[in-house]
Amino acid sequence: VTAGIASPLNWEGGIDGYLSLLDQTELPGRETWLAIRDVASLCGAIHRLSVRGAPAIGIAGAFGIVIAAQHAAAHGEQVFEQRVASDAQRIGATRPTAVNLQWAVDRMMAALRRGRPDSPESAISLLLKEAQSIHHEEIASCESIARFGEPLIKEGSGVLTHCNAGPLATGGMGTALAPLLLAHGRGRRFRVYADETRPLLQGARITMWELLRAGMDATLLCDGAAASLMAEGKIQLVIVGADRIARNGDVANKIGTMSVALLARAFGIPFYVAAPFSTVDLQTPAGRDIPIEHRDPQEVAKFGGFATAPANCKVYSPAFDVTPGHLIAGLITERGIVCPVTEGGLAQVGAASPP
Amino acid sequence: VTAGIASPLNWEGGIDGYLSLLDQTELPGRETWLAIRDVASLCGAIHRLSVRGAPAIGIAGAFGIVIAAQHAAAHGEQVFEQRVASDAQRIGATRPTAVNLQWAVDRMMAALRRGRPDSPESAISLLLKEAQSIHHEEIASCESIARFGEPLIKEGSGVLTHCNAGPLATGGMGTALAPLLLAHGRGRRFRVYADETRPLLQGARITMWELLRAGMDATLLCDGAAASLMAEGKIQLVIVGADRIARNGDVANKIGTMSVALLARAFGIPFYVAAPFSTVDLQTPAGRDIPIEHRDPQEVAKFGGFATAPANCKVYSPAFDVTPGHLIAGLITERGIVCPVTEGGLAQVGAASPP
Numbered sequence: 001v002t003a004g005i006a007s008p009l010n011w012e013g014g015i016d017g018y019l020s021l022l023d024q025t026e027l028p029g030r031e032t033w034l035a036i037r038d039v040a041s042l043c044g045a046i047h048r049l050s051v052r053g054a055p056a057i058g059i060a061g062a063f064g065i066v067i068a069a070q071h072a073a074a075h076g077e078q079v080f081e082q083r084v085a086s087d088a089q090r091i092g093a094t095r096p097t098a099v100n101l102q103w104a105v106d107r108m109m110a111a112l113r114r115g116r117p118d119s120p121e122s123a124i125s126l127l128l129k130e131a132q133s134i135h136h137e138e139i140a141s142c143e144s145i146a147r148f149g150e151p152l153i154k155e156g157s158g159v160l161t162h163c164n165a166g167p168l169a170t171g172g173m174g175t176a177l178a179p180l181l182l183a184h185g186r187g188r189r190f191r192v193y194a195d196e197t198r199p200l201l202q203g204a205r206i207t208m209w210e211l212l213r214a215g216m217d218a219t220l221l222c223d224g225a226a227a228s229l230m231a232e233g234k235i236q237l238v239i240v241g242a243d244r245i246a247r248n249g250d251v252a253n254k255i256g257t258m259s260v261a262l263l264a265r266a267f268g269i270p271f272y273v274a275a276p277f278s279t280v281d282l283q284t285p286a287g288r289d290i291p292i293e294h295r296d297p298q299e300v301a302k303f304g305g306f307a308t309a310p311a312n313c314k315v316y317s318p319a320f321d322v323t324p325g326h327l328i329a330g331l332i333t334e335r336g337i338v339c340p341v342t343e344g345g346l347a348q349v350g351a352a353s354p355p
Numbered sequence: 356v357t358a359g360i361a362s363p364l365n366w367e368g369g370i371d372g373y374l375s376l377l378d379q380t381e382l383p384g385r386e387t388w389l390a391i392r393d394v395a396s397l398c399g400a401i402h403r404l405s406v407r408g409a410p411a412i413g414i415a416g417a418f419g420i421v422i423a424a425q426h427a428a429a430h431g432e433q434v435f436e437q438r439v440a441s442d443a444q445r446i447g448a449t450r451p452t453a454v455n456l457q458w459a460v461d462r463m464m465a466a467l468r469r470g471r472p473d474s475p476e477s478a479i480s481l482l483l484k485e486a487q488s489i490h491h492e493e494i495a496s497c498e499s500i501a502r503f504g505e506p507l508i509k510e511g512s513g514v515l516t517h518c519n520a521g522p523l524a525t526g527g528m529g530t531a532l533a534p535l536l537l538a539h540g541r542g543r544r545f546r547v548y549a550d551e552t553r554p555l556l557q558g559a560r561i562t563m564w565e566l567l568r569a570g571m572d573a574t575l576l577c578d579g580a581a582a583s584l585m586a587e588g589k590i591q592l593v594i595v596g597a598d599r600i601a602r603n604g605d606v607a608n609k610i611g612t613m614s615v616a617l618l619a620r621a622f623g624i625p626f627y628v629a630a631p632f633s634t635v636d637l638q639t640p641a642g643r644d645i646p647i648e649h650r651d652p653q654e655v656a657k658f659g660g661f662a663t664a665p666a667n668c669k670v671y672s673p674a675f676d677v678t679p680g681h682l683i684a685g686l687i688t689e690r691g692i693v694c695p696v697t698e699g700g701l702a703q704v705g706a707a708s709p710p
Contacts, residue, residue, distance in 0.1 A: 033604075221670070223577070225672070226614065228610060258586065262582060266620075313576045314575065316575070
């Protein structure tokens with residue numbers, strides 16, 4: 001159902017291999033693949049959004065620990081774990097909002113401590129296996145999200161999404177786009193509308209690319225046009241992804257998401273979030289506790305080197321906003337749909353065994 | 356108070372003169388002035404938004420009738436009025452949503468019919484006088500709007516605006532920006548936030564340029580970040596301009612305006628519209644009757660020649676949306692603040708004599 005969309009990140013080779021990353025900043029113009037062989041390159045790729053999407057940066061972070069271990073091995077057993085731990089901290093801090101990155105790094109380090117490998121080589125081997133497990137589990141989660149969400153997509157309806165939560169954001173079928181891809185694969189006919197998602201245009205550049213590659217009926221709009229589209233009765237459902245879900249159900253996602261949620265509420269349109277449980281952070285009580293990354297003003301004030309605003313003007317550029325759980329009709333996870341999106345609702349579905 | 360911002364359009368010379376237009380598509384990079392000497396150039400400049408903003412295109416349209424008359428004069432008295440009328444129709448149809456263009460063209464043609472000039476030369480002279488009257492009246496309207504709106508701007512507050520309704524949109528002090536410029540000129544301290552306003556970035560390119568030139572505390576944001584800014588408590592007031600106001604108080608303005616109005620409502624922030632009565636169209640009963648211009652998809656899918664979306668993708672790109680009157684706290688006009696923004700409210704203030 002992913003219609004030939006390659007996974008945006010793959011481990012090439014064995015314990016002396018490397019991470020191959022699709023440079024998503026070049027889409028849709030060019031398909032450039034980066035060979036990531038050191039931690040600095042990985043952090044750079046995550047920071048400039050060559051790889052983005054909460055599940056995908058989690059997977060990239062996991063493989064980053066393997067790369068850290070490859071380099072640490074060259075410095076001998078005495079400092080091996082210390083060096084890996086130091087790189088783990090560096091990788092985890094690259095982007096603060098999406099919890100999957102820290103979650104994946106923590107899981108890798110826990111596996112290392114639990115496995116008690118007897119040499120750097122066996123440590124790398126153990127870490128590679130764990131990273132591949134994370135990758136495979138995220139792929140499986142996407143497929144489950146697709147199955148739980150697919151019945152929400154009605155024949156002849158219009159579905160709006162914001163930013164990109166498709167295959168390129170996850171390494172699998174995607175989160176928000178997974179139910180759409182499955183419904184399309186099953187022959188349902190419906191329209192998808194993609195907010196372009198300023199400032200970095202992931203909706204225009206990546207979501208539209210994915211939807212058109214999958215042969216779907218897709219239309220692009222500026223973020224400011226969503227209200228008008230809703231007022232015309234063209235939208236029956238909104239689905240977006242998530243970068244971190246607090247314990248109380250508040251959802252951090254790409255800037256502009258809260259705006260879409262409030263508009264959907266105003267027009268009586270159900271607003272769903274799709275995300276694996278790896279995006280739920282029980283350590284964060286509420287949305288106000290989620291650290292919000294602020295991006296470089298130049299991402300707003302310039303485009304392709306061309307100034308779109310006066311030089312050195314002040315810019316407000318949070319990368320994410322927080323949608324309160326009460327605006328969310330349901331949270332589509334790999335274990336079922338959480339509804340209501342509250343601490344109780346999350347605990348109930350989260351406690352259920354995986355399907 | 357306009358801090359050295361030149362009028363974006365000026366008539367140069369007498370009856371054989373021309374219209375000098377600041378090419379706003381080149382801002383903020385370059386200040387290029389166009390010398391408009393024929394109707395085709397004028398229509399092109401309006402269509403590609405070299406001159407934009409409802410009051411400014413009204414003024415440009417009025418001077419366009421003078422230019423039409425200059426050319427018609429060369430064809431003799433028999434066909435003079437017919438040729439001017441034909442060009443008037445062409446000018447009026449250049450952009451369908453802003454009513455000021457048609458209003459100005461109609462007023463020019465009415466002046467021509469009423470004046471019964473005895474030669475093409477005296478017709479041109481009469482028309483030039485009428486166009487200059489329109490220009491001067493719009494400047495005076497902006498000053499009145501500034502005075503009525505200025506008390507709304509509170510010390511230490513944050514004010515959000517969308518698109519551009521400043522000096523460059525009007526030929527005067529602006530509509531939405533006029534109260535801000537006056538309050539700033541009177542020493543009040545407050546923050547202004549400007550939505551960048553996709554697709555053509557009038558907020559980033561023009562509003563920010565005007566605010567910074569006036570020495571104001573201005574911050575740029577992507578349209579999708581407005582909800583987040585409101586949630587942080589940074590916004591106490593929203594003021595925008597208008598392209599057409601229907602008889603029942605519904606307001607057509609730049610795409611994204613309705614979104615801001617709905618967000619303001621959700622956060623309990625007063626949302627004001629500032630516009631001269633020339634923007635009120637009593638012939639249009641309600642918002643649904645306002646014709647909405649749809650723009651070239653390439654304005655969204657490309658930026659400075661660089662593709663921001665897959666080639667030939669479908670794009671939904673209305674230039675305007677319609678904010679229902681009930682979402683508007685007040686309409687700031689040259690005759691006072693209309694509140695509630697309803698047919699009755701408009702009739703009451705509209706009937707009052709100008710200040």
